[in-house]
Amino acid sequence: MIGNNAPVWFGGDYNPEQWPEEVWADDVRLMQRAGVTIATVGVFSWAKLEPRDGEFDFAWLDRVIDGLHAGGVKVDLATATASPPPWLSAAHPEILPVTAEGVRLGVGSRQQYSPSSQVYRQYATRFVRALAERYGAHPAIAAWHINNEYGCHVAQSFDDESAAAFRVWLEARYGSIEALNHAWGTAFWSQHYARFSEVEPPRAMPSFPNPTQVLDFHRFSSDALLECYRAELAVLREVTPDIPVTTNFMGFFKPVDYWTWAKEVDFVSDDSYPDPADPLSPAFAAMTRDLMRSLRGGQPWMLMEQTTGAVNWRTRNAPKLPGENRLYSMQSIARGADGILYFQWRQSVAGAEKFHAAMVPHAGEDTRIFREVTALGAELSTMGDVVGSRVASSVAIVFDWDSWNALEQAASPAQLVYLDEIMSWHWSLRALGVTVDFVEPGASVDGYSLVIAPALFAVPRSALETLAAVPARGGQLIVGYQTGILDENLHVQQGGYLGPLQAALGVRVEEFAPLAGPDLRGTGTAPVPTTAIRFGDTVRAASVWTELLHADDAEVLATFTEGLAEGSPAITRRSASGPASGSDAPDAAGGTAWYVATRPDTATVYELLLDALGRAGIRPLLDGKNPDVEVVERAGTRWVLNFGRAEATVTVGEDTVTIAAHDLVRLPVA
DSSP: OOOTTSOOEEEEEEOGGGSOTHHHHHHHHHHHHHTOOEEEEOTTOHHHHSSBTTBOOOHHHHHHHHHHHHTTOEEEEEOOTTSOOHHHHHHOGGGSOBOTTSOBOOSSSSOOSOTTOHHHHHHHHHHHHHHHHHHTTOTTEEEEEOSSSTTSSOSOOOSHHHHHHHHHHHHHHHSSHHHHHHHHTTTGGGOOOSSGGGOOOOOSOSSOOOHHHHHHHHHHHHHHHHHHHHHHHHHHHHHOTTSOEEOEEOSSOTTSOHHHHHTTSSSOEEEOOOOTTOTTHHHHHHHHHHHHHHTTTTOOEEEEEOOSSOOSSSSSOOOOOTTHHHHHHHHHHHTTEEEEEESOSBOOSSSTTTTSOOSBOTTOSSSHHHHHHHHHHHHHTTOTTTTTOOOOOSEEEEOOHHHHHHHTSSSSSSOOOHHHHHHHHHHHHHHTTOOEEEEOTTSOOTTOSEEEESSOOBOOHHHHHHHHHHHHTTOEEEEESSOSOBOTTSOBOTTSTTTTHHHHHTEEEEEEOOOOOSOTTSSSOSOOOEEEEEETTEEEEEESOOEEEEESSSEEEEEEOSSTTTTSEEEEEEETTSSOOSOOSOOTTSOEEEEEOSEEOHHHHHHHHHHHHHHHTOOOSSOSSOTTEEEEEETTEEEEEEOSSSOEEEEETTEEEEEOTTEEEEEEOO
C-alpha cells in the first residue's frame, strides 16, 4: 500500500482493449492532465489475453503497461478472472452457475462461474500464474487486483458440485451428522439426517426452508468465493510476494462476510455508487466509509470505484450535480481513504455499461465532468500529508453478517431491514458530528467509551457476554430491540431473549409485539407503522417495534402508550454500580446500560445519545440540526462537508462555519 506522505492514489479502471491502439497515447496525455497516478488495468481482459485455451497474448498489454509507466502512471493490475472467456464455458459448461430453481445460467454477461467449480479455479490460477510471471517485476505494478466484486451477480450456486462442496464444508464445521442435526434442529418437520450425503443446499422447496440450513449455506457460499480468492492469492504470494493484493468490496453487501475477507487483503478496497436522487445517500455513504475503515482496524482504505456522474442500472439514472463528485470523494478521504478511483477512465461506446459515466465522457475533454476530474486530481495532489493517517473514534456499533442474514429470513417476527436498524443510530451520530467505528461480534470493545448493538439478532453467547462487560468496566452500552434473540445456530438464547445481557440491562423481554403494517421490504412507498411513547412529561413518536418488557432492575425512561405493550417500558437505563435510581448524573464508579425496545423519533434518539455521550466524556462537534452537514477529524484537520443544496451555517466545536452547497471546509483541530 502507499506510504505516508505519498501522493493520494487517483485514477480508475482503464480498459484499453475497448479502443483502437491509436487512442492509448491520448489516454496517457489526458491522464497526465487530470493528475491520474494509478490505473486499474485488465479487470475484464481474460478473453483478450487468453483468446484460446492455453494461448496467451500479452503483447498488447505490454504496450499498455509500458505506455502508462512512461507517462508516470502506476498500475493496479487485475487478474481478469471475474469473467471467464466464452471458450471456457463452451468446453466446460459444468462451470456455469445454477439457481435455486435449477436454472443453469448462460454466457453473454459476466461472473458466469460457480464459486465451487474446481475447473474454473484451475483455469483461473493457471492464467494468474502466467500474468504474475509476465508482470511481477514490472516497475509500474503497484498492486494486484484479484477478480472483481466477488458475488455481485452470482453469490450462490446450487449445482451438484456446490452441493458436494457444501457437504464437505458442513462436515468440517460440525464434525458429525449428530452435531449437524442438533444445530439445525432437524427434529422439527422430520428433517433428521442419517449421513452427510443426504444433505442438499436449500434449493427451491415447498415451504419455509430450515433456517439454520439457509444461514449455513450463506456462510458456505461466502467461504466458497473466498476460496476462489485464496487460490489466486496463493499464486501471487508465491510469484510476487512483495506486491500488495486487494479485491474490491461493495460496501454493505449481504452475501459476503467482509469481516472474514478483510483478513485476507493487504488493504481494503470499496466500490461505492450513492444515488444522487436519494436524500439519504450522503448518510449511507458515510456509514459505508466507516465500515471500510473498520474492517482492518482503522487501516486506510481505497475507494476503488465510484462514478463521475450517472450510473446505468437504475430506473432513472440521476447524474451527480456540480460539486457532488468532489464532495463524495472528500468524504471518503475524511473517513480514512488514501485513494480515489473510478469506474471507468474512458466511457464505453458499446456493451452494457456504455451509458455509465466515466472520467472522460463520450463528449470528450471539453466537458463539465472532465474539468471536475482535473480539478479534483490537482487538489488531491496537494494532500500527501493525509496519506497513512488514521481516523480516531470512541464510539462503536456492532455489525454482524450472520444477524443480517438471520433477521431477514422468512418466518421471522417481523420483516425488519437490518441496515435500517444500523442506520437509525449511525444517522444520528453523524448528524451530531460523532465518528463511529464498526466492530464484529465478540471482538474487544475495550477501546470504546460507547458501544451500540442494534438488532444483534443471532450471535454466540460469548459475544453477548463481551457486551455485558462494557458497563461493568465503566463504559456506556446501548442495546436495541431484536438483540440476543438467537445463538449462532439460530436456537433461542438459553435463559430467554437477551441471554447474558438481561442482568447488565436489568430487563427481560416477555413477548414481541411488532407494529402491524405493510411489508417493510416492499416498494418503499408504504408508510412505516407508528406508535407513541411517553418520555418524561411528553409524548413522542416511535415506529416499527414494540414488546412486552419488564424492568426488574432498571430505571424506566419511557413507556408505550398504546397497543399490546401499553404501559410497558420502551426505554430503560441501568447503572452498573448500584440499584436503579432517578439520577441523571453520570456515575463515575460504573458504566450505564440502556435498552431501547422501539425505534424512537429523532429528537428522542438525540436525547438518549447526548446522555450516553456525556457519560462517556465524548463531546459532539455538531448540534444535529442540519443533517446535510457532517464533520470528521483526520490528520489534524476537521473536514466539514455540506451535502445540502443550500448554503449552511453551522457551529463546529468552537467555530461558526458557513459552507456553500455541495462544498466543504477544512479547519485545523485546535
